[in-house]
Amino acid sequence: MSKTLLKLDSVCTDIAQYHILHGVSLEIPEGGVHVLLGRNGAGKTSTLRTIMGLWQARDGSIRFRGEEISREHTSDIARRGIAYVPENMGIFGGLTVEENMRLATHKGQFDRQRLSRVHAQFPAMEKFWTKQAWSLSGGQKQMLAIARAMIEKRDLILIDEPTKGLAPAIILSMVDAFREIAQETTILLVEQNFLFAKSLGQTVAVIDDGRIVHTGTMAALAQDSDLQTRLLSLSLDSHQ
Amino acid sequence: MNLIATQIERFGGINLLPVLLAVVALVLIGVPSTWLTLTVAGLAMGMMIFLMASGLSLVFGLMDVLNFGHSAFISFGAFIAASVLAALGSWVGADNILLNIAALFAAISAATLFGLVAGWFFERVIIKPVYRDHLRQILITMGALIVAEQIILAIWGGSPISVPRPNFLSGSIILGDVSIEIYRLFAFGLGLVVFLGLYAVLNRTRIGLLVRAGVENREMVEALGFRIDRLFIGVFMLGSALAAMGGAMWAGYETLITAAIGSEMMIIVFIVIIIGGLGSIEGTLLGALMVGLMGNYVAFLAPKMALASNMLLMMAILLWRPYGLRPAVK
Numbered sequence: 001m002s003k004t005l006l007k008l009d010s011v012c013t014d015i016a017q018y019h020i021l022h023g024v025s026l027e028i029p030e031g032g033v034h035v036l037l038g039r040n041g042a043g044k045t046s047t048l049r050t051i052m053g054l055w056q057a058r059d060g061s062i063r064f065r066g067e068e069i070s071r072e073h074t075s076d077i078a079r080r081g082i083a084y085v086p087e088n089m090g091i092f093g094g095l096t097v098e099e100n101m102r103l104a105t106h107k108g109q110f111d112r113q114r115l116s117r118v119h120a121q122f123p124a125m126e127k128f129w130t131k132q133a134w135s136l137s138g139g140q141k142q143m144l145a146i147a148r149a150m151i152e153k154r155d156l157i158l159i160d161e162p163t164k165g166l167a168p169a170i171i172l173s174m175v176d177a178f179r180e181i182a183q184e185t186t187i188l189l190v191e192q193n194f195l196f197a198k199s200l201g202q203t204v205a206v207i208d209d210g211r212i213v214h215t216g217t218m219a220a221l222a223q224d225s226d227l228q229t230r231l232l233s234l235s236l237d238s239h240q
Numbered sequence: 241m242n243l244i245a246t247q248i249e250r251f252g253g254i255n256l257l258p259v260l261l262a263v264v265a266l267v268l269i270g271v272p273s274t275w276l277t278l279t280v281a282g283l284a285m286g287m288m289i290f291l292m293a294s295g296l297s298l299v300f301g302l303m304d305v306l307n308f309g310h311s312a313f314i315s316f317g318a319f320i321a322a323s324v325l326a327a328l329g330s331w332v333g334a335d336n337i338l339l340n341i342a343a344l345f346a347a348i349s350a351a352t353l354f355g356l357v358a359g360w361f362f363e364r365v366i367i368k369p370v371y372r373d374h375l376r377q378i379l380i381t382m383g384a385l386i387v388a389e390q391i392i393l394a395i396w397g398g399s400p401i402s403v404p405r406p407n408f409l410s411g412s413i414i415l416g417d418v419s420i421e422i423y424r425l426f427a428f429g430l431g432l433v434v435f436l437g438l439y440a441v442l443n444r445t446r447i448g449l450l451v452r453a454g455v456e457n458r459e460m461v462e463a464l465g466f467r468i469d470r471l472f473i474g475v476f477m478l479g480s481a482l483a484a485m486g487g488a489m490w491a492g493y494e495t496l497i498t499a500a501i502g503s504e505m506m507i508i509v510f511i512v513i514i515i516g517g518l519g520s521i522e523g524t525l526l527g528a529l530m531v532g533l534m535g536n537y538v539a540f541l542a543p544k545m546a547l548a549s550n551m552l553l554m555m556a557i558l559l560w561r562p563y564g565l566r567p568a569v570k
Contacts, residue, residue: 052463078465090460092453094568103453104464108446148464 005030005156005186006051011060011070013050020046022210023060028156028203033178033187035201035218037194037232043210044190045087048158051188052084053077064156081155087164089145093134097125097144100133104148111152118147121177139170146174150181157181160190175199194232198222206231254565255522258286258529265537273418278536284424286532287431288493291486292505293512294438294524295479301455301519301568303472305367306374309381310483310509311502312388313358317351317484318491318501319396322403324350325492332404340406351488352481359480363473385503392499400498403491427489434482438521451475455519455568511554517564526565530557 006028013021021043028034038044049055051062053074062070069077078084083104092100101118102108119126122143128136133144142162149157163171171193178187178200191197197204201218214221214231221227252259262279269275296310324347325332331343366384370376409426412419442448450471454461458468490505491497512531516523531550538549557565 054459054463073467074459074462075465075467078463084463086460086463090457090463092456092460094456095449095453099449099453103449103461108449 002029002031004028005065006188007061007063008047008051009061009063011047011050011062012058013046013055014058015046015055020055020210021050021057024050024207024210024212026205026212026215028186028188030186031182032202033182033189033200035197035204036188036190036207037192037197037204038207039192039232042207044207045160046210047207048084048086048160048188048190051077051158052082054084081153083149083152083154083157085145085149085157085159085162087160089141091133091136091141091144094132096130096132097136098129100144101125101148101151104151106152114151114153118151121150121180122147139166142166142170142174143177146177146181150185154185156186156188158188158190161192162189163191163193163196171196194228255526257526257565258533261530261533261537265533265541268541269537273416274540276415276418277420278540279533280420280424280428282533282536283529284421284427284431284493284532285535286529287428287435288486288489289505289508289512289532290431290525290528291434291489292483293486293509293516293528294434294521295475295482296509297513297516297519297521297524298451298455298475299479300513302451302458302475303367303371304458305371305476306377307367307381308378308506309362309366309384309388310479311506312385313355313480313483313502314487314490314505314509315388315392315499315502316354316358317487318403318497319392319401319499320354320484321347321351321488322401322491322497323396325404325406329404332406334407337408340408344406344409348485348488351484355481355484356477358484359477360473362480363476367476389499389503396499398499400496403495403497405492405495409492423492427493430489434485435521435525442521447471447474452568508550511550513564515554515557515564517561517567519568520564520566523564523566523568 004027008024008026010023010025011021012019012023024043024047026036026047036044036047046055050057053069053072057070060070061068064077064080064082069080084090092103095103102110124140124143125147128140133141136144146159146162149159162174166174175196178189181187182200189197189200198218204214204216204218204221205212206214214227265278266272266275269278292314296307299305299307299310325343328343328346331339334340362384366380367377370380405423409423412421413425442452450461450466454468454471461468487502490501494501508531512527513524514527515530516525516527530553534549534553535546539546
């Protein structure tokens with residue numbers, strides 16, 4: 001059994017007067033791809049943003065490698081080795097692809113070996129290296145967002161719905177990319193697309209109404225159609 | 241049609257607008273010597289406005305702060321420069337160009353240094369408590385502006401103060417039947433140097449990269465491991481220092497200043513950053529040059545329209561490009 005990398009314990013988050021997370025408890029083991037599933041508005045994005053410190057947890061504990069991070073500044077959390085790929089990709093459109101990538105490096109210098117790997121994984125990034133990012137297509141922007149997260153060694157990458165709005169061919173290439181990234185990094189993937197999640201995930205947690213309602217292995221969930229229907233009917237209906 | 245658009249883009253695209261404006265003005269004015277005098281005056285005025293506006297554009301773009309107190313830095317810069325030049329009267333009026341330059345350098349440096357320090361104080365005390373709250377930003381920065389103007393009145397009094405120009409910047413250069421004020425050439429040159437410096441910092445350094453990224457998406461810059469709040473202070477201090485420098489240059493241009501010098505310029509400064517596009521140094525320069533040229537040409541061609549000309553220019557540009565000519569965020 002691999003050791004726990006990230007542990008959320010009874011995390012509650014409010015946005016203005018609204019209570020969004022009502023005591024989320026979740027353990028992410030080190031290594032592999034772990035999936036957080038749930039319908040729209042269930043609290044998936046809020047969970048990632050709370051882990052990243054973009055929204056402050058009102059209550060509860062978030063421990064990364066055993067250390068409490070729930071009160072830390074976002075930049076300090078990032079410096080612990082946690083990368084975040086938001087739903088809107090967080091690309092800087094006015095900067096070139098190269099500048100977007102350089103920002104994600106520790107001291108502004110590329111590790112040539114890693115850069116070569118990124119280029120091999122996402123050839124479009126090399127092709128459009130000097131182009132401004134706003135000129136990329138939706139799929140290329142998503143690739144840039146993921147390439148940016150892997151240009152440095154990270155311990156954990158939080159990825160929010162990477163397949164949203166993408167063509168099936170691009171989603172397939174993303175599966176390969178995620179498998180490669182997962183060889184050296186832990187991924188916490190938020191998804192609504194169950195087929196994509198199923199092809200990658202080792203463990204799965206299902207969130208609904210700001211609470212974790214199921215945890216287990218992805219293999220078990222994939223084989224249990226009754227459980228899928230009970231937990232995910234809304235998202236499966238729209239994606240399968 | 242596409243071919244024409246491609247060719248225009250190839251030769252500078254939207255950057256050609258001031259050239260187009262100048263060509264149209266040449267046709268309307270008809271007298272090349274008058275046109276050249278007005279053009280140099282417009283470019284010099286544009287560069288001084290650029291100094292005052294560039295910092296505010298970055299502050300707007302990066303920090304999302306509506307700082308109506310920006311004009312206080314322009315006013316203080318003008319008065320501090322005037323006081324330093326008055327105190328160094330013998331250097332200012334000397335026939336020795338080195339003494340002239342030393343006096344000018346001292347005046348501009350004092351104003352800029354004040355802008356840096358006052359900018360730090362203003363950000364910490366006035367701005368920091370009201371981040372992300374536009375209504376309170378407007379109220380508190382307007383209040384700070386009123387207090388600053390009263391401080392100027394208390395220190396320098398209500399009467400207009402004359403600003404001596406260093407000897408080497410007085411007079412004009414005569415080219416045929418064209419007379420060009422030396423001060424205007426200097427103002428243009430200084431503005432150009434500042435623009436090139438800012439451009440180099442923003443486009444060739446890591447801090448510049450962070451500022452440009454922060455203008456687009458502050459949250460993501462933090463998620464990449466950078467403290468954007470520390471960047472805020474630096475940008476605010478730089479913006480305040482540039483405003484004070486612009487105020488010092490404007491004081492030398494006007495030669496007679498009052499406590500309202502900053503607030504009188506503020507409308508033009510806002511027009512410039514809106515025309516140029518928030519958070520963009522290139523856009524601010526483009527907007528400032530357009531406003532400077534437009535103001536001078538229209539004041540000559542249709543004096544009664546002079547005040548309205550920049551408003552009309554802003555309306556026309558916003559109808560064409562709602563986010564300004566070169567906004568930082570696309």
